Amino acid sequence: MLKVSVVILALINFTVLALDPYDPYIDIPFKRVKTSAQRIESFGYPAETHEVETEDGYLLNMFRIPYSPNLDNAKSPRPAVLIQHGLFSCSDCFLLNGPDNALAYNYADAGYDVWLGNARGNIYSRNHTKMSTKHPYYWAFSWHEIGAYDLPAMIDYILATTGEKAVHYVGHSQGCTTFFVMGATRPEYNDKIKTAHMLAPPIFMGNTTFDVFISLATVMGSPGLGAELMQNQVFLPMNPVIQRLLDMACSNDPHFFSFCKIVGRWWSEDVGNLNVTLLPQVAETHPAGISTNQGIHFMQSYVSNEFRQYDWGPKKNRARYGTDVPPSYDITKITSKMYLYSGLADESANVKDIARLPELLPNLQELYEIENETWGHLDFIFATQVREIINDKVIAISKLHDNL
Ligand SMILES: *[C@@H]1O[C@H](CO)[C@@H](O)[C@H](O)[C@H]1NC(C)=O
């Protein structure tokens, strides 16, 4: 039954791909959907768009709120922060709560130079110096490459542009996984980080209880036919059909709301404290595009209960890594000042799995468990109380570090 559903999923995905008529670049289907820069400007904040090239030729777009109109601090020194989104998401997720409650604006209003990253493959980062998105190798990446190449390129770009020596870093979900990959595989980057805030970090995943994810993991979480069918392709790209469906389902029309919740369940389980007025905007900006390998790599973390590189199967692993089993990431090399945030109702980044991290992290400052039994995976960015519970704390720690 499950095998059949994976074959069906693969067929749907191939069909969607075959029909995808959009340019590889920012292929936002409707003109009325704003880019991150337009969203920022619509609230009277200054916005910039920057293109960053990675070592392996991917071209990423970052958005920047260089200063705050409320502080009029364009000419004063401003420390920089890089904020990095999770799976299926993009820079928009840190803006949708609006100027009073979204992390990006809160940081700008606290005197920061705010940079929003976009991982390769999402709607804002679909260009490459040599390959088109139809090239068979374009989508052959997982969060390993995002951590090993995209984050370092974005950090170096920020430092070169601002003249700062280090940045603060905030990641949600996969934005944490990629930070761990960077710290372990490119340890020289640890010195370029002032403080690192990991909101709902999926690192070890053996205790995940997210049911959709677990069922898929039984077929795709280990090398074999399921993974072979799905790997190295874009998963559900932004597409007029899908977007139209989501727009309709997640509009404020109550008739469709339960459908929206079902679709939402594919992204994450828990919508307990979600700001529901956000849903139409979430639907118009998500899913922002991933390679299937990113999802498969997370499923492998669940099956192996280890944090290690992508498993291509013994033969390809030997060619690539020199061992049958992929090498584990050595997270004891992550010397950045780190803060972990965990939610009791988070089914993807389970508290039990996060509890394995402290003894391995040499410079952990705090493991902060949100004191609310209903706090879930998406609440870290979309909860109605996200400002008081998350943003204010993250920013207070950053300011303390900068003596602001
Ligand atoms: C994509 O990248 C190529 C190669 O750098 C460049 O020539 C092209 O103008 C870019 N396209 C867009 C839409 O930025």
Ligand SMILES: *[C@@H]1O[C@H](CO)[C@@H](O)[C@H](O)[C@H]1NC(C)=O
């Ligand atoms: C679950 O969490 C516990 C406690 O941190 C850990 O010992 C165990 O390895 C994890 N994974 C599984 C599959 O139990």
Ligand SMILES: *[C@@H]1O[C@H](CO)[C@@H](O)[C@H](O)[C@H]1NC(C)=O
């Ligand atoms: C947890 O969050 C829910 C939903 O916002 C709220 O109703 C409840 O009062 C919170 N519980 C505590 C202990 O803060």
Ligand SMILES: *[C@@H]1O[C@H](CO)[C@@H](O)[C@H](O)[C@H]1NC(C)=O
């Ligand atoms: C909820 O989302 C709306 C729409 O983006 C936003 O205007 C509002 O400030 C948000 N509320 C909270 C408490 O985050």
